[in-house]
Amino acid sequence: MISFRLNGEPVSVDVDPEKPLLWAIRENAGLTGTKFGCGKGLCGACTVHVDGDAQRSCSVPVSEVEGKSVLTVEGLSNDRSHKLQQAWIEHAVPQCGYCQSGMLMAAAGFLATNTDPSDADIDAAITNICRCGTYHRIRAAIKAAATA
Amino acid sequence: MTQGQTRAHKLDRRQFLRRSGAVAGSVVLLQIAISLEGCTSGSSSPDVLAETVASNAFLRLHADNSISFLSPAAEIGQGTSSTLAMIACDELGADWNKTRFELATGLPEYRNMLLGQPGQLYAGEQVTGGSTVTAGFFMPVRTAAAQMREMLTLAAAQKWQVNPAECSTADAAVKHVGSGRSIMFAAIAPAAAELPVPAKPALRDPAEWKLIGRPQKRLDIPSKVDGSAIFAVDVVRPGMLYAAIRHAPVVGSKPVRADEAKARARKGVKHVYLIDNFAAVVADSWWTANTALEEMDIQWSDAPNAQASTATELAKLKAALDGPGALPFEVKGDAAAAFAAAKTKVAQDYDVPHLAHATMEPMSVVAEFTADGLSIWTGAQGPTVQRRAAASAAGLPEEKVHLTVTYAGGGFGRRGDLDYVEQAVKIAQRAAVPIKLIWSREEDIQHDQYRPFTAIRAEAALDAKDNLSALRMRVAGRGPWSDQRPYLVQKGVDFMLIDALNTKTYPAANALFEVAPTTSAVRHGPWRGIAVPPNIFFLESLIDELAVAAKLDPIAMRRPWLAGDKRLLAVVNKAAKEAGWGAAREGHALGFACYTEERWLCRVATVVDTSLVDGKPKVDRIVVAVDHGFSVNPANVIAQIQGAALFALTAALKGEITIKDGQVEQSNFHDYPAIMLAEVPPVDVFLIAGDQIPGAAGEIGVPAIAPALTASIFALTGKRIRSLPVSKHFA
Ligand code: FES
Numbered sequence: 097m098i099s100f101r102l103n104g105e106p107v108s109v110d111v112d113p114e115k116p117l118l119w120a121i122r123e124n125a126g127l128t129g130t131k132f133g134c135g136k137g138l139c140g141a142c143t144v145h146v147d148g149d150a151q152r153s154c155s156v157p158v159s160e161v162e163g164k165s166v167l168t169v170e171g172l173s174n175d176r177s178h179k180l181q182q183a184w185i186e187h188a189v190p191q192c193g194y195c196q197s198g199m200l201m202a203a204a205g206f207l208a209t210n211t212d213p214s215d216a217d218i219d220a221a222i223t224n225i226c227r228c229g230t231y232h233r234i235r236a237a238i239k240a241a242a243t244a
Numbered sequence: 245m246t247q248g249q250t251r252a253h254k255l256d257r258r259q260f261l262r263r264s265g266a267v268a269g270s271v272v273l274l275q276i277a278i279s280l281e282g283c284t285s286g287s288s289s290p291d292v293l294a295e296t297v298a299s300n301a302f303l304r305l306h307a308d309n310s311i312s313f314l315s316p317a318a319e320i321g322q323g324t325s326s327t328l329a330m331i332a333c334d335e336l337g338a339d340w341n342k343t344r345f346e347l348a349t350g351l352p353e354y355r356n357m358l359l360g361q362p363g364q365l366y367a368g369e370q371v372t373g374g375s376t377v378t379a380g381f382f383m384p385v386r387t388a389a390a391q392m393r394e395m396l397t398l399a400a401a402q403k404w405q406v407n408p409a410e411c412s413t414a415d416a417a418v419k420h421v422g423s424g425r426s427i428m429f430a431a432i433a434p435a436a437a438e439l440p441v442p443a444k445p446a447l448r449d450p451a452e453w454k455l456i457g458r459p460q461k462r463l464d465i466p467s468k469v470d471g472s473a474i475f476a477v478d479v480v481r482p483g484m485l486y487a488a489i490r491h492a493p494v495v496g497s498k499p500v501r502a503d504e505a506k507a508r509a510r511k512g513v514k515h516v517y518l519i520d521n522f523a524a525v526v527a528d529s530w531w532t533a534n535t536a537l538e539e540m541d542i543q544w545s546d547a548p549n550a551q552a553s554t555a556t557e558l559a560k561l562k563a564a565l566d567g568p569g570a571l572p573f574e575v576k577g578d579a580a581a582a583f584a585a586a587k588t589k590v591a592q593d594y595d596v597p598h599l600a601h602a603t604m605e606p607m608s609v610v611a612e613f614t615a616d617g618l619s620i621w622t623g624a625q626g627p628t629v630q631r632r633a634a635a636s637a638a639g640l641p642e643e644k645v646h647l648t649v650t651y652a653g654g655g656f657g658r659r660g661d662l663d664y665v666e667q668a669v670k671i672a673q674r675a676a677v678p679i680k681l682i683w684s685r686e687e688d689i690q691h692d693q694y695r696p697f698t699a700i701r702a703e704a705a706l707d708a709k710d711n712l713s714a715l716r717m718r719v720a721g722r723g724p725w726s727d728q729r730p731y732l733v734q735k736g737v738d739f740m741l742i743d744a745l746n747t748k749t750y751p752a753a754n755a756l757f758e759v760a761p762t763t764s765a766v767r768h769g770p771w772r773g774i775a776v777p778p779n780i781f782f783l784e785s786l787i788d789e790l791a792v793a794a795k796l797d798p799i800a801m802r803r804p805w806l807a808g809d810k811r812l813l814a815v816v817n818k819a820a821k822e823a824g825w826g827a828a829r830e831g832h833a834l835g836f837a838c839y840t841e842e843r844w845l846c847r848v849a850t851v852v853d854t855s856l857v858d859g860k861p862k863v864d865r866i867v868v869a870v871d872h873g874f875s876v877n878p879a880n881v882i883a884q885i886q887g888a889a890l891f892a893l894t895a896a897l898k899g900e901i902t903i904k905d906g907q908v909e910q911s912n913f914h915d916y917p918a919i920m921l922a923e924v925p926p927v928d929v930f931l932i933a934g935d936q937i938p939g940a941a942g943e944i945g946v947p948a949i950a951p952a953l954t955a956s957i958f959a960l961t962g963k964r965i966r967s968l969p970v971s972k973h974f975a
């Protein structure tokens with residue numbers, strides 16, 4: 097049994113300790129906002145926060161978060177009021193939307209470390225993939241959220 | 245997930261059709277709380293829908309005066325469901341803040357209006373493809389909304405005993421101008437239901453439009469910032485298990501045996517199957533199923549394709565170009581004579597590689613057999629075709645199969661295919677529980693239906709006055725329809741290989757276009773723009789080389805040829821002006837390409853600005869000028885064209901699927917990379933409205949990127965790239 101906090105709530109899952117956190121969140125905890133894109137830490141669609149750090153949950157065995165605090169897109173706010181969610185809506189960022197949970201979590205992790213990012217800072221920090229090509233609006237929304 | 249269906253007063257399908265009459269594309273039916281059989285939604289907002297008080301094929305009016313637009317489009321990121329909802333809301337006079345959409349299927353009204361008419365490519369089918377949705381449904385949706393508006397208006401006018409011509413609708417209410425009286429839609433809907441459906445309702449004067457033509461935010465955006473949007477990969481059914489699969493590594497091979505005991509030994513594994521050309525494991529977790537597949541040492545049968553490599557495939561293309569047997573599909577004038585008399589001519593071979601779609605959401609689908617049939621959930625680009633495939637895989641009549649269209653994490657042409665749907669059905673049938681099939685990214689990259697590897701021999705000639713006097717092009721390859729819809733390949737000519745090879749952009753008086761069909765070691769399918777991006781790369785690269793040979797400015801050379809196409813000339817001039825053509829910054833070079841897509845009303849011109857960084861070209865800016873007719877939602881069109889530019893740039897810079905021993909060599913984003921934020925240049929889009937009719941948007945940003953990029957790289961470095969991607973020339 098592996099226990100951790102998920103969006104503030106205590107959860108315990110009885111699974112293979114090697115099972116990636118991504119699948120524990122999606123299948124065992126039933127939160128499907130966190131997406132599977134590559135399974136190899138390459139795309140960022142599965143990004144969540146573990147004790148405040150943005151991590152690619154497809155590459156984190158669930159046993160590693162024992163006793164830790166995990167935040168997913170569902171936990172950013174319960175009413176889309178997080179400044180990044182607001183900026184994402186304002187800048188109409190998503191297209192298909194599949195990468196966006198991971199983008200938001202990567203951006204939230206990044207803004208926690210850099211409150212006044214330049215374009216170059218954003219470019220260096222956000223290495224998630226968006227096949228729809230929403231990058232221009234992602235950059236603009238992160239900058240807007242930083243100053244919000 | 246919200247079904248968006250009111251089941252209380254269900255009409256059966258026959259009853260529905262009888263009542264609906266035969267008003268093409270727009271059946272108005274004002275009924276209290278009806279439900280359209282087979283019409284389901286997978287993605288309406290999670291709020292509880294109020295009772296439906298009026299409804300037709302495209303619209304439901306609810307008791308709280310909100311409306312649901314029943315979208316015939318898949319939602320693959322292109323945003324057309326919101327675009328059509330804008331049209332419906334505006335025409336009806338409803339409240340945009342209380343407008344939602346649902347992804348619908350199951351009614352004849354949803355057949356593709358531009359590709360699905362009798363005798364057409366997708367006769368009778370509901371298909372999201374070819375960038376046809378907004379253009380095709382613009383009038384049917386307006387008509388359906390206008391029918392509902394006229395009935396509501398007439399009912400209110402009768403109630404007030406006033407002339408309906410003095411009434412108007414806005415904010416979900418009918419208003420009488422003279423008296424200032426007003427009644428909300430829902431209040432008058434029961435009376436409206438008693439009125440006949442007007443066959444030819446008057447459409448609103450465009451001067452009254454409040455939404456159409458003005459930038460609006462897509463309705464699905466809020467659900468895509470909080471994780472609540474439901475994709476097929478997210479659908480959960482009671483008792484559902486997860487399936488992962490491995491395809492035979494080589495096309496034509498099959499699974500022979502596997503260490504099934506080893507797979508079953510893993511905790512959570514329930515079933516192991518070897519079916520057709522794949523092995524599947526069913527488990528209580530997708531990760532468990534996928535891990536078990538890795539461990540079970542599957543043996544595959546031999547297949548002749550195991551000899552194939554990218555080199556042997558290229559040799560096939562070259563042999564086809566060299567050999568006899570090419571099939572002419574357009575012959576104009578006397579190309580041979582024009583070449584003999586030419587002042588300047590160029591002749592080159594070009595090729596483009598296989599490309600995978602790599603949609604962000606890998607192929608995923610849920611299949612569930614029920615007491616009376618089969619239910620499917622998937623982000624379907626071709627729901628009617630896919631439903632039929634599911635029925636046939638299940639051995640059920642089509643009407644027993646219920647398909648729910650979910651959001652799709654990208655489509656790019658891939659989500660109309662049948663393979664993953666058929667697989668899920670076969671697995672669910674054996675497992676006898678609901679199954680969620682998800683392809684791993686490796687399966688997605690290695691077993692795609694690829695954009696074809698295509699080569700061309702291309703020649704162009706200028707006469708003494710620098711007019712384009714002749715084009716001669718012979719394209720070799722295997723088009724997508726040859727694999728997917730062979731009945732559409734007529735006399736050996738696969739239209740999906742030759743599209744855009746014509747004299748529409750440049751009216752050369754003499755032309756010879758031929759196709760030399762080949763076989764392929766991998767399967768092909770439609771990829772955003774299908775044959776247009778490769779063929780515009782070929783044609784525009786050739787024209788750029790011609791300008792170099794003639795020592796002419798590439799745009800100045802083209803201008804006189806475009807005199808007959810004012811719309812194309814306008815976008816060419818706009819792109820040139822905005823990009824600062826003729827005045828490239830120090831250390832930079834500009835490259836240009838343009839094209840005409842006559843069918844979907846589009847004219848596109850693109851300028852790419854590059855510079856050298858560490859000996860490699862870097863893209864600094866892209867300028868796109870587009871006339872695609874009328875933009876219903878200009879903000880969304882710009883987003884589509886920017887996204888398409890980056891999608892095309894990814895492909896041109898580094899997209900390449902290669903084959904070794906019959907197997908695709910790439911497997912994930914490390915070796916089939918996508919562009920990331922640090923490489924993204926500004927993409928400045930300029931829309932020029934050349935028509936009042938909406939044209940295409942989703943694909944038109946793709947084709948001109950690669951040729952403008954390689955023209956720019958030539959201007960920068962003197963290196964002409966005739967074989968994509970760019971990356972292999974700057975290793
Ligand atoms: S799914 Fe985790 S990085 Fe792609």
Ligand code: FES
Nearest residue numbers: 192193226227228
């Ligand atoms: S919005 Fe579709 S992948 Fe990013």
